[in-house]
Amino acid sequence: MTLPLLPVLPILQLIPGAEDDSAVTVPTEIVLLLLVLGLIIVMWDLFDRRSKSARKETGLDEKTEVLSVRGGSTLPGKEYYSEELALVSKPDALIKEEGMVIPVDVKPMTDKVRDRHVVAMLLHLKLMEEITGERPPYGILLMGQKRRQVKIKNTEEKQRWLDSLIDEMRSICDGVPAVPAPSVYKCKHCDVRAICTHKAEDK
Numbered sequence: 001m002t003l004p005l006l007p008v009l010p011i012l013q014l015i016p017g018a019e020d021d022s023a024v025t026v027p028t029e030i031v032l033l034l035l036v037l038g039l040i041i042v043m044w045d046l047f048d049r050r051s052k053s054a055r056k057e058t059g060l061d062e063k064t065e066v067l068s069v070r071g072g073s074t075l076p077g078k079e080y081y082s083e084e085l086a087l088v089s090k091p092d093a094l095i096k097e098e099g100m101v102i103p104v105d106v107k108p109m110t111d112k113v114r115d116r117h118v119v120a121m122l123l124h125l126k127l128m129e130e131i132t133g134e135r136p137p138y139g140i141l142l143m144g145q146k147r148r149q150v151k152i153k154n155t156e157e158k159q160r161w162l163d164s165l166i167d168e169m170r171s172i173c174d175g176v177p178a179v180p181a182p183s184v185y186k187c188k189h190c191d192v193r194a195i196c197t198h199k200a201e202d203k
């Protein structure tokens, strides 16, 4: 507890006779007040370091206010779960922009936005609105090593698309046969193409 006592020293020198050991009498209230101030400074510094460290983990810039980081060592991650919808989502991070909580997903391995990235983001947005009652206007994808920012707008049309995918997924769970939609390019590079009965091939 050395640091909280540091602000006490200059003030002691201002007190008449403080240099003389035998004459130093500081009221207990002042000492306690200075200790509390020191503690606040230490806590503030700790919080600031945690925020900076969390930003570093996501690749977000200095000005971004980070609220949570999934699996982060500094700020705890956040999970959104709706029992009613039987859906769960875990954004990679949550940030605050213009008073709104915004979900962020980090995709360091690719610079290209795929449907699966958008669907996961729309699910975060859907559950955040369902649980908090506030509709985030967009989510952010950080793509590739350079963390290129892509905003995914939370529109009615996109949410309808998500709903249709969820309905399809539920009907498959209920026994409706899944219809594969393979792509020639993906199948060409797939590890199990030799044994897959659904693979697409060049005609």
Ligand code: SF4
Binding pocket: 180, 182, 183, 186, 187, 190, 191, 192, 193, 196, 197, 198, 199, 200
């Ligand atoms: S080969 Fe089969 S498993 Fe692999 S991508 Fe194509 S359809 Fe999917």
